[in-house]
Amino acid sequence: MPKPGKFRGTGCPVAFALDTFGDRWSLLIVRDMLMKQKRTYGSFLEADEGFATNILADRLKFLESIDIVKKEKDPDNRRSYLYTLTDKGYDLAPIILEFIRWSAKYDPDTIVKPAVLDRVKNDREAFLEELCWPPDRKTKLRHPKN
Amino acid sequence: MPKPGKFRGTGCPVAFALDTFGDRWSLLIVRDMLMKQKRTYGSFLEADEGFATNILADRLKFLESIDIVKKEKDPDNRRSYLYTLTDKGYDLAPIILEFIRWSAKYDPDTIVKPAVLDRVKNDREAFLEELCWPPDRKTKLRHPKN
């Protein structure tokens, strides 16, 4: 749980974003939900970056508290939960895409495939659409016009 | 100074970006350089978010070490330095714009003006151009074709 005072409340959008997800872990969770279809605690723990379990628990709790992630009981397994992105969480996708574009350019060891980078640069809208509207999201809610 | 091992080296572009500027302060420095024409240590310290002076010094040193920021002696004042963005630093502008767009949507106290938000949404390329090519950058280097 984050302490009050984490949010600086200056109204600056950059500061607000940093107060919300400005750490080394939060957006990795979003990445795994958005690009790797991960939904369970255990699957997040398996990430190559190596989450510490307490940090993961803390971030999931925080992201849930600010409505970026939603936690529901898994209907098929009573001991597990399913974490999914909210609309607010899916709206982080453009930020992730810009991260990909920047890192693909500057990380000499990037694993970004040329085909993916090409879509980020030249087919951005359709790519975003694919990431943000997987089949199971489509069944829940029709596209907002905006 | 960051310790070795800060970079997780998984090749994932999201992780690389977070290892590079995934903290609460680094992008505020970039914001101030990009949008507020700040260039000196003292002016960064004046930000509303309240930099701790040791943190600011540490981040500037790190950003310089990875070539996001460049430090030069001020030709007009021998006791001060001028910090400016490198090409790699200016390439963070699209990320900042997406931060603005996201925060303007979700921060009820945002100070983002409707006119600015409109440019981010509907005049993005030209807006980026303005931010990334101030007069003094133009004199130094002509536009890369890309």
Place this chain on the structure above:
DNA sequence: TTCATTCACTTGCAAAATACAAGTTTATGA
């Protein structure tokens, strides 16, 4: 020429966050 002020930091320290290992609880499934 003196000296108060400015600029860009550095240092010290308490408090908070992180990383790592181990333990707990409830549910499965053989």
Place this chain on the structure above:
DNA sequence: TCATAAACTTGTATTTTGCAAGTGAATGAA
């Protein structure tokens, strides 16, 4: 019945952060 699994929690050592105070060189007014 009971070993295993999923999702955490707890404890602790290490790091990082936040705050205050201090340093040294350069300026500029008197």
